Amino acid sequence: MDEKCKVVISKEEIADKVKELGQIITNDYKDKNLLVVSLLKGSFIFTADLVRKINLRVRVEFMTTSSYGSQEYSSGKVRVVNDLHANIEDYDILIVDDIVDSGNTMKFIMEYLRKRNPKSVKSCVLLDKPERREVEIEPDYYGFRIPDLFIAGYGLNYGDYYRNVEDIFVFEDK
Ligand SMILES: O=P(O)(O)OC[C@H]1O[C@H](OP(=O)(O)OP(=O)(O)O)[C@H](O)[C@@H]1O
Numbered sequence: 001m002d003e004k005c006k007v008v009i010s011k012e013e014i015a016d017k018v019k020e021l022g023q024i025i026t027n028d029y030k031d032k033n034l035l036v037v038s039l040l041k042g043s044f045i046f047t048a049d050l051v052r053k054i055n056l057r058v059r060v061e062f063m064t065t066s067s068y069g070s071q072e073y074s075s076g077k078v079r080v081v082n083d084l085h086a087n088i089e090d091y092d093i094l095i096v097d098d099i100v101d102s103g104n105t106m107k108f109i110m111e112y113l114r115k116r117n118p119k120s121v122k123s124c125v126l127l128d129k130p131e132r133r134e135v136e137i138e139p140d141y142y143g144f145r146i147p148d149l150f151i152a153g154y155g156l157n158y159g160d161y162y163r164n165v166e167d168i169f170v171f172e173d174k
């Protein structure tokens with residue numbers, strides 16, 4: 001990574017937190033029928049790490065949502081680019097995403113999936129940025145609360161790049 005970047009959360013801190021979240025979810029869902037719905041693209045790395053720390057029989061499905069494009073601000077409009085086609089009525093849904101920022105994506109998707117009558121719907125994100133909230137929503141599980149910084153790495157993009165960086169970082173000159 002170049003010297004104009006500052007690590008906000010290191011890969012070691014992320015790994016410890018993901019392990020902790022996996023243990024909590026394992027305990028909370030041990031008598032349930034867990035279906036993880038991962039919101040692409042941002043959540044692909046977090047989901048891959050998290051589900052391997054959940055010690056249960058778990059089904060994993062994906063949806064693709066988009067609301068930022070290449071901007072740093074939510075458009076406020078959440079698009080379902082690829083939908084989930086499975087019947088979810090018998091499942092306890094855990095929506096997994098990298099971040100709740102304005103809250104538009106998570107709020108929209110929770111309501112969207114609730115209409116399909118699953119047993120329950122909860123949310124799990126690695127990052128919560130409460131200062132930027134535009135709608136009322138609190139993630140049921142979160143890893144870290146972060147200040148109002150546009151961050152990248154660990155699945156999060158800047159201009160559609162940097163998702164592959166292992167740490168979560170900010171550009172100091174932007
Ligand atoms: O709380 P919000 O303000 O809605 O922001 C959170 C959403 O924004 C990002 O997705 P984006 O729309 O950028 O698409 P991506 O997953 O392809 O990065 C991120 O992955 C979340 O899904």
Ligand code: HPA
Pocket residue numbers: 068099101149150151152156157158
């Ligand atoms: O801070 C962020 N970084 C990258 N993608 C995002 N999507 C919402 N917030 C962010």
